[in-house]
Structure formats: structure tokens, C-alpha cells
Amino acid sequence: MDLHLSQAEPTALERDAIDGAFAGLAHPTVHDDRPTRTAHAGHDARAQRHLLLPVLHAAQDAAGWISEGALNHIARTLSVPPAEIYGVATFYAMFSVEPRAPRVVHVCDDVACGPHGGEDIATALTEALGPEGAGQDTCWVRSPCLGMCERAPAVLHQRAGEPDLSQAPAAADDVLATTRAPGAGAADQADAVFGDTRVSAPQTGPGGTLPGGGPLRLLRRIGVVDPASLDDYRAHGGYAALRRAIDMGPTRVITELEDSSLTGRGGAAFPTGVKWKGVAGAPERPHYLVCNADESEPGTFKDRVLMEGDPFALIESMTIAGYVTGAHVGYLYIRGEYPLATRRLIAAIDAARARGYLGEDVMGEGFAFDIELRRGAGAYICGEETALLESIEGFRGEPRNKPPFPSVSGLFGKPTAINNVETLYNVLEVLSIGGQSFAEVGGGRSTGSKLFCLSGAVGAPGVYEVDFGTTLRQLLDLAGGVRGDLRTILLGGAAGGFVMPEDLDVVLTLEGARDIGATLGSGVVLVFDSHADLTGTLRRIAAFFRDESCGQCVPCRVGTVRQEEALARLERDAPIGSRETEMALLEDLARVMRDASICGLGQTAPAAITSALQLGLLDRPGKTEHADRGARNGKVPS
Structure with a gap:
């Protein structure tokens, strides 16, 4: 097709980064059959439109911004009009199409971090580096929630040619020191400290238990297994659930899920068994699986802790979902502000593929399944399932009208199962103890255990696992109680609602929250004392x-x-x-x-x-x- 481009050309660095990304990503995945909506381009170019987001990341990561020349080169490679490429690039907060410093410090000033040190860091960086966005070598910008609320205040370092890294709890002097430190060493040092997931999940570690005394379920391997070791994961029960799923067959697995009454843990609470059954039975092929790990709700960080501390469990649960729903390709869409979780998941995918747990013949059982990781770039809206699909396909992350629902017409217009991270981890527990046993915990539509993200004026902020049916008061006691005089609690996140001290004995179930006009949402419990603004x-x-x-x-x-x-x-x-x-x-x-x-x-x-x-x-x-x-x-x- 005819493309009307400007005269701008990419630098050698940008060209190499973009071409390298295309070469590394454009390999055919197992049973690759991706249609496209770009009907006016050539077939080869159309088949690569879904690579746009990772290629934009490659350009941004290499140069620190995406120049007009880089946009032109991407447009030529994909045979997509440059206006469309520009429209996608400007949709995401982590991309810049204007020149800026190669090192950018994103300072969280949202509901958890802003009042608890985030604003102080912003003031100190203004004095040291200049106003927001200014600076030749290093600049700083304000950021919405970075998903590290339990360690507030938090910052994210985005650096050209170097790994991104998180820093929390952050102090101005430490942040400035990190901006001046060599890239690889700083990332390794930060990951070593930040990777201690027991700090973020105080219940965990050897012998970790639920409030009632039983063993942890979703968090049982956090702080126990080496997240980089497939062998350690297997030694702690890893891949036993996949083996059981294969022995049972897809139909029986769906029956167990229906018996368990497992509902989605992302906020919508849709029955997982119903969703998988609909996709598995859809006559149109191929089928797709998507894991929604774009956890961006202010106050939410549970999925990050799971992915950082137990990444192989997500790979295993996605493989089970692919097997049951008949999907040969799964997409793991993770928010761009989670560098440590991203690195650990990439390593886990590579290790699983090398050992035969992903690929053309998974575990020698004759079915194919592989995973492609897609990194978001700072857009909360992409947590909405259809906006996420648009983003994967290489378009702006704008929601679609529903119906049709993704189980009928989802990714690339094909039947698609979409589940969030916590939901998929629960599938392992269902297969471990059986659907009916799972349903005996809690009741109604609230079965099994639930993760809650406690932050703010609480003794020990972090992720806590409790059985459905635990009261809000018991949950707060588990987290060390309230610091100061309790004024109110934001339950369910920015899209949730406030509850008052007289509501502390509410039972934490979908039904219990609804009875007091609240919602559990994404599991946020943000506590405010009497001094809160x-x-x-x-x-x-x-x-x-x-x-x-x-x-x-x-x-x-x-x-x-x-x-x-x-x-x-x-x-x-x-x-x-x-x-x-x-x-x-x-x-x-x-x-x-x-x-x-x-x-x-x-x-x-x-x-x-x-x-x-x-x-x-x-x-x-x-x-x-x-x-x-x-x-x-x-x-x-x-």
C-alpha cells in the first residue's frame, strides 16, 4: 500500500532495536493462525500488527523516546499508516514521542503513596533535578499508582538501554543515588531487595497459615520456593495440577470448576467454569487464552506478589486453561510498571519451554500450547478485557461494545477465555482438592480463599489470604490493627466505596459486601485514620x-x-x-x-x-x- 511518510529516518540505534524486536518476535507460535482487521495491507504485514506494542517498547527502551524516524520505520515494516502508529504510541503514558531525558523517575503520588512520602519525594526531586519533565540526563514525572502500595512511597526508574527497576519504600536520597548508578548493577541490587516477597506477604514463609490455622493456599509457595527454579517449583507440588488435568480430561476439569463455584477475582465475579465451558464448546477455531495481569487499580498489588514470588504457578495454570479450552496460544498481558515480575515471568516461560512444559507437545501428552508475554505501557483502561484485546492486536486500548462477549468473539475475532491472575492460581487449588471441597470454604458465590491488599494506616501493610467469610475486623487484626483512630476504609479500590467503623463486622463475601452497599472489587482495603485528608x-x-x-x-x-x-x-x-x-x-x-x-x-x-x-x-x-x-x-x- 502507499504510505505517506515524512522525511525523518531512524537512528542506527533505533533501527537495530526495531528490527531486532521484529526478528525476535515474529516467529510462528504453535498452530499460529492470527487473522487481522487491517484489510488494506499485505498479508505478511497484517500478520504482524499484533507485534506493535512490543516493538514500540523496543524503540522506547533503546532511545528513551520514540522519534518520528522510528515511527516511520515501524510504519514501513508493518505497512500501517504512520497516523495509526502515532495514535497507538500516544495512547500509553510510558511512551514518549517527544525528546526527553534517557532516565525518567516516575514518582507515585496516588492515594497510598502521595500522602505517605510521595509528595515529599516530588519536592526533593524538584529541588535536585528541576521542574517535572525537565532535565537533560534525568527527569522526574508524577505517576498514578505503581502497584507497590504496601511499600509506600514508590518510584519506578525507566532508563534508556538499561533495565527498568522499582524502588519502594523510597527516600529522596536513595532515588537520586539510583539515578546516578550504573544500570545493570542498580537493577540487580534493587531486585535482590525488592524481590523479598515475604515483606509484601507477611503470612508467608515456611509454616505460613491462614487465620483459622490451616495451610495457605494461594500464597503457600511465596517465600518458600526459588522463583527462578523450575525444579524447586516441582519439588513443592508444581505441575501436579496439570498432570491431574490431563488425566481427567477437559470435560471433567470443567465439571470440577462448576462444582467449585469459583468466580473471577478481578472484580466482575463471573463463574470460571461457565466461561471455560463456553470457549471450549465454541465451534469456531482457533481459540485463544488471555491472562489479564494488567493490575492497575489504585491500592491493588496482590497479582504482583504472586507473579514475583511464584511465577511458574501462573505458567502452569495458563497451560491448564489452554488445554481445557482448546487454545494453543496464550497471551500474558502484564502491566508495564512491574519490571521484576516481568523479568521473572519471561525466565519462567523460557524455562518451561526448554523443559517441554510449553510447546508443540506439552509433557509428551500430544497437545500444543505456548505463551507470549505482552507488556502494557501505562493505561489503566487496558485492564478492561476488550480494551486489553485491542491492545494485544496492536490498536489503541479502547473498549469494544458488548455483546458479543470475548467467549464468542474475542482476540482476533475468535473465542477467547480471559482470566485474571488470582483466578488462575485458584484453578490449581480446585484441581488439588476437588471442586466440592473447594466450594465448602465460604459459600454461595463466594467460595475458596481470597487475597486482600491492605495499605494505609494499618500495622503491617501487605497481601493477606483469608477464607471467604472472614470479617473485615478479623482481617485488620491479622494485619496488625489500625494505626491511630479509624475514620473510614476504602473497600474495593478507586472503583469501590467507603465503609465506616461500624461496618467492621461485615462478612467479606460478595454477598456480605453487597448488603452494606459496598463491593470487594479487586481486594483493596485502604485504611484512613482521623488525620487523613x-x-x-x-x-x-x-x-x-x-x-x-x-x-x-x-x-x-x-x-x-x-x-x-x-x-x-x-x-x-x-x-x-x-x-x-x-x-x-x-x-x-x-x-x-x-x-x-x-x-x-x-x-x-x-x-x-x-x-x-x-x-x-x-x-x-x-x-x-x-x-x-x-x-x-x-x-x-x-
């Missing part, structure tokens, strides 16, 4: 949804902006009319976003704010100590 917290939540809206539908695109503007006016004690008028406006905006937005982001963007208003949690007028990141970028809401 809740107006500032609500403003941060509103800013988060404003930043993360994909902009596809008007209710969300406009509603999230207007929501933040109203909160900003209340924060400045400058309401239009009166506080009551602003409250009524927020309620109207919430109703429109809930009823008319295309996807769950817009539908739940007002949830926490509406909850706070109903409970009277919005602080009285008065400036907060710190402005939100939107205001610091010059985007002061009216």
Missing part, C-alpha cells in the same frame, strides 16, 4: 479517572473532567452557587456516567466519590496540603 484523596481518585479515561465515549470523557472540577471547587471553597449545588451536580454526573458509559471505567469512576458523599466524608472547605498532579501539570480545573 479525604478531600485530597477524593480529588486524587477523580484525577486518576480523568487521566485514565480513553476518551472514546462522551459520558466518561467529559464526566470525569467535570467530576474533578467540582471537587476542585469544593476543595478551594469556591463552589458555583453553593456546596449543595455542587453535591447535586456530582450526583447527576455519577448517574450519567453509570448509565451511559461504554465500559466499567466510566461506570465506576464516580463510585468512591458518591459513596463518600452519601456517608458525609467530604471534608469541609479548606485547601489541602498538596495539589493534585493535574494542577501541577498546569491543568488547573476551573
Whole structure:
């Protein structure tokens, strides 16, 4: 096709990085049969459109930004118009199409990190490096939640030609020292410290138990096995579940899942057995499997802990899912802000493939399955399942209308099973003890154990595993209790709602949370004491949804902006009319976003704010100590 390109050409570094990425990724996967929607390009180019995201990562990683010449070279290679490539590159926060420093420090200023040191780090970096985004060698930028809330405050170092690394808990002096340290050594040192998952999962280690005294299930190998050793994983029961699944056959595995009443742990709580059964029985081929590891909800970090501490379990559970649903290719889509988890999963995939646990003949049992890892690039919306599919296919991560649902028409228009990380880990437990035994823990639609992410004003922040049916009070006691006087708890994340001290005896089940007008969501339990600035917290939540809206539908695109503007006016004690008028406006905006937005982001963007208003949690007028990141970028809401 005719491409109208500018005269810009890539540098030798960019060309080598892009060509190397294409060469390394374009190999045919087992039973590769990927259709495409780019009908006006050649067949070979169309078949590679799904490589766009990793190739953009390669260009960004090599040079620190994606130049016009690099975009042109990618467009020529894929036979895709450069405007489309540009549209995808500018969709993600971790990509830059403007020149910037080769080392970028992303400072989390969200609900957990901002009030607990994140703003102090931002102030210190401003003094040392200059204003946000400035700097020739190193610059710093504000970031939404980095998924390290239990270690707040957190930063992420993104560095050209060097491995990304996380730093948490971070102090300004240590952050500055890391920016000046050699790349590989700094990454290895940070991984050695940050990789101690027992810090993030206090129950774990040899002899770790549930509150009732029974053994841990989902966390049982965290802090026990070497995450880099396939042999150690097998010595602790690894791949026994896959062997059992093969012996049982796909139909029996689905029956066990249905008997278990296992529901999705990403927030939607859809029955896993029903989903797998629908994909397995779909007549159209091929089938696909997708693991949604794009864990971006502020306050959520459970999937990160699982992937860092027990990566082979995710590979095994995905292989089981592929076997049962008839998928020969699985995509593991992990958020770009998880460098350690990404490195460990890549190593686990390579090790499993080398030992015959992935490939054309898995375990010599005559079925083919392999995994391709896709790294996100900073877009919360890609946690929505259809937006995630768009991202994998090489398009902007904008949600699709449903129906059709992914089990009917998903990745590349084919039947697709999508599960989040925690759900897949639960499949191993179902196959280990049997569906009916699994269902005996908890009850109703809330069976098995559940991971909760505790952060904020709590004694020992971290990931905790409890059986469904544990009370919120018991969970807080397990985490060392509340520091200070409890004011409220954000349950379920930024898309969840607030609960009050009188709700502490609520039973943590889907049904129990619904009875008090709350939701378990992604398992967030963010605790606020009496000193917390809740107006500032609500403003941060509103800013988060404003930043993360994909902009596809008007209710969300406009509603999230207007929501933040109203909160900003209340924060400045400058309401239009009166506080009551602003409250009524927020309620109207919430109703429109809930009823008319295309996807769950817009539908739940007002949830926490509406909850706070109903409970009277919005602080009285008065400036907060710190402005939100939107205001610091010059985007002061009216």
C-alpha cells in the first residue's frame, strides 16, 4: 500500500532495536493462525500488527523516546499508516514521542503513596533535578499508582538501554543515588531487595497459615520456593495440577470448576467454569487464552506478589486453561510498571519451554500450547478485557461494545477465555482438592480463599489470604490493627466505596459486601485514620479517572473532567452557587456516567466519590496540603 511518510529516518540505534524486536518476535507460535482487521495491507504485514506494542517498547527502551524516524520505520515494516502508529504510541503514558531525558523517575503520588512520602519525594526531586519533565540526563514525572502500595512511597526508574527497576519504600536520597548508578548493577541490587516477597506477604514463609490455622493456599509457595527454579517449583507440588488435568480430561476439569463455584477475582465475579465451558464448546477455531495481569487499580498489588514470588504457578495454570479450552496460544498481558515480575515471568516461560512444559507437545501428552508475554505501557483502561484485546492486536486500548462477549468473539475475532491472575492460581487449588471441597470454604458465590491488599494506616501493610467469610475486623487484626483512630476504609479500590467503623463486622463475601452497599472489587482495603485528608484523596481518585479515561465515549470523557472540577471547587471553597449545588451536580454526573458509559471505567469512576458523599466524608472547605498532579501539570480545573 502507499504510505505517506515524512522525511525523518531512524537512528542506527533505533533501527537495530526495531528490527531486532521484529526478528525476535515474529516467529510462528504453535498452530499460529492470527487473522487481522487491517484489510488494506499485505498479508505478511497484517500478520504482524499484533507485534506493535512490543516493538514500540523496543524503540522506547533503546532511545528513551520514540522519534518520528522510528515511527516511520515501524510504519514501513508493518505497512500501517504512520497516523495509526502515532495514535497507538500516544495512547500509553510510558511512551514518549517527544525528546526527553534517557532516565525518567516516575514518582507515585496516588492515594497510598502521595500522602505517605510521595509528595515529599516530588519536592526533593524538584529541588535536585528541576521542574517535572525537565532535565537533560534525568527527569522526574508524577505517576498514578505503581502497584507497590504496601511499600509506600514508590518510584519506578525507566532508563534508556538499561533495565527498568522499582524502588519502594523510597527516600529522596536513595532515588537520586539510583539515578546516578550504573544500570545493570542498580537493577540487580534493587531486585535482590525488592524481590523479598515475604515483606509484601507477611503470612508467608515456611509454616505460613491462614487465620483459622490451616495451610495457605494461594500464597503457600511465596517465600518458600526459588522463583527462578523450575525444579524447586516441582519439588513443592508444581505441575501436579496439570498432570491431574490431563488425566481427567477437559470435560471433567470443567465439571470440577462448576462444582467449585469459583468466580473471577478481578472484580466482575463471573463463574470460571461457565466461561471455560463456553470457549471450549465454541465451534469456531482457533481459540485463544488471555491472562489479564494488567493490575492497575489504585491500592491493588496482590497479582504482583504472586507473579514475583511464584511465577511458574501462573505458567502452569495458563497451560491448564489452554488445554481445557482448546487454545494453543496464550497471551500474558502484564502491566508495564512491574519490571521484576516481568523479568521473572519471561525466565519462567523460557524455562518451561526448554523443559517441554510449553510447546508443540506439552509433557509428551500430544497437545500444543505456548505463551507470549505482552507488556502494557501505562493505561489503566487496558485492564478492561476488550480494551486489553485491542491492545494485544496492536490498536489503541479502547473498549469494544458488548455483546458479543470475548467467549464468542474475542482476540482476533475468535473465542477467547480471559482470566485474571488470582483466578488462575485458584484453578490449581480446585484441581488439588476437588471442586466440592473447594466450594465448602465460604459459600454461595463466594467460595475458596481470597487475597486482600491492605495499605494505609494499618500495622503491617501487605497481601493477606483469608477464607471467604472472614470479617473485615478479623482481617485488620491479622494485619496488625489500625494505626491511630479509624475514620473510614476504602473497600474495593478507586472503583469501590467507603465503609465506616461500624461496618467492621461485615462478612467479606460478595454477598456480605453487597448488603452494606459496598463491593470487594479487586481486594483493596485502604485504611484512613482521623488525620487523613479525604478531600485530597477524593480529588486524587477523580484525577486518576480523568487521566485514565480513553476518551472514546462522551459520558466518561467529559464526566470525569467535570467530576474533578467540582471537587476542585469544593476543595478551594469556591463552589458555583453553593456546596449543595455542587453535591447535586456530582450526583447527576455519577448517574450519567453509570448509565451511559461504554465500559466499567466510566461506570465506576464516580463510585468512591458518591459513596463518600452519601456517608458525609467530604471534608469541609479548606485547601489541602498538596495539589493534585493535574494542577501541577498546569491543568488547573476551573
